[in-house]
Amino acid sequence: xxxxxxxxxxxxxxxxxxxxxxxxxxxxxxxxxxxxxxxxxxxxxxxxxxxxxxxxxxxxxxxxxxxxxxxxxxxxxxxxxxxxxxxxxxxxxxxxxxxxxxxxxxxxxxxxxxxxxxxxxxxxxxxxxxxxxxxxxxxxxxxxxxxxxxxxxxxxxxxxxxxxxxxxxxxxxxxxxxxxxxxxxxxxxxxxxxxxxxxxxxxxxxxxxxxxxxxxxxx
Numbered sequence: 776x777x778x779x780x781x782x783x784x785x786x787x788x789x790x791x792x793x794x795x796x797x798x799x800x801x802x803x804x805x806x807x808x809x810x811x812x813x814x815x816x817x818x819x820x821x822x823x824x825x826x827x828x829x830x831x832x833x834x835x836x837x838x839x840x841x842x843x844x845x846x847x848x849x850x851x852x853x854x855x856x857x858x859x860x861x862x863x864x865x866x867x868x869x870x871x872x873x874x875x876x877x878x879x880x881x882x883x884x885x886x887x888x889x890x891x892x893x894x895x896x897x898x899x900x901x902x903x904x905x906x907x908x909x910x911x912x913x914x915x916x917x918x919x920x921x922x923x924x925x926x927x928x929x930x931x932x933x934x935x936x937x938x939x940x941x942x943x944x945x946x947x948x949x950x951x952x953x954x955x956x957x958x959x960x961x962x963x964x965x966x967x968x969x970x971x972x973x974x975x976x977x978x979x980x981x982x983x984x985x986x987x988x989x990x991x992x993x994x
Contacts, residue, residue, distance in 0.1 A: 787880055790854040796820050801851065804876050809845050815917055816844055818906050818953065822973045823851035826951050829968065829979050830902040831858025834884075839863065839900040841892045841937070842908025844919075846873025846885065853877070853885035862887045863895055865923050893933070897940045902949040905956040909933040934958035946984035953977055 782803070789796050801820050802810045809817075818826075826848070830838055836858040840848050843862025850873070852860045862885070864870050870889040877885045888895070897903065911918045912930035934957050941950060942961040950964065954975045960966075968979040 783880060787854055790824075790851065793824075793855070801847070804879060805845055805847075805872065809872060812845075812919060813847075816919060818848040818851070819973050820847075820851055822953055822977065823848045824855050825970075825972055826904060826953070826977060827852040827856040827858065829977065830904065830949055830951050831856050831860075833857050835859070836902065837861065837900045838902045838904060839895070839897065840904045840906075842906070843869075843873065843887060845869050846877055846887055848904065848906070849873070849885040849887070850877045850880060850882045853882040854880060858884065860885045861900070863890060863892050864888070865891055866919070868922070869919075893936050898943070898945060900948075902951065903941070903944075905937070905950070905952045907952075907954040907956055909957055910954075930957065941982070944982050946982050948982040950980040950982075951977060952980075 786796060786800060798813060798820050802813050802817075805813075830836065831852070834857045838852070838858055838860050840860065840862040843849055843864045846862050846864075846869075849860035849862045852858065862873060864873065864887065867889050870887050873887045877887070909930050912925045912933070913927055915925075918925060937956055938958055938961045941948075941964065953973070955978075960980060963983050963985050964980040965983055966978060966980050969976050
């Protein structure tokens with residue numbers, strides 16, 4: 776236990792001081808079955824760090840992680856930068872793990888909601904993070920488990936829901952995707968950054984105030 780506490784302290788210090796932290800080192804604080812899913816399902820530490828820089832401008836910035844899984848993105852982000860990070864996840868056991876790890880590491884700016892993103896009010900948030908959260912509906916080989924339903928119908932419905940919620944978002948809302956989200960960006964979003972990282976790209980979009988901002992483009 777003493778060695779674990781020392782490793783924990785060193786990890787948190789490195790994140791808070793912008794020093795490099797490997798995924799292997801961070802994932803040590805999760806159960807083995809969660810670690811095995813890391814390469815496919817959980818946001819890499821380096822990606823979470825960069826995403827935080829791009830989305831969270833101050834300590835009051837509220838970021839929603841859709842399909843937050845074990846909470847890795849929110850926990851890394853909360854420990855390394857400004858902002859308040861909220862994860863929404865359907866699977867209760869993953870939410871329990873997310874809360875336990877965040878508490879152990881002292882990530883007080885991270886919190887987790889057990890439920891479906893369909894039922895969340897996205898207008899509460901300043902920024903949305905999407906790491907292709909619905910793809911397991913159409914790719915059986917990467918499914919985490921069968922505790923939630925999977926189908927192509929779910930996949931299409933979730934994408935339509937995201938598009939609708941983004942369309943209804945307030946001007947200035949940021950959207951950041953890693954590996955996309957499976958659908959086309961709705962009208963009114965300007966892509967302000969696309970940069971390679973990890974196994975894909977981070978793309979940052981901003982919702983424009985169309986009645987007052989005529990100098991915009993779709994892509």
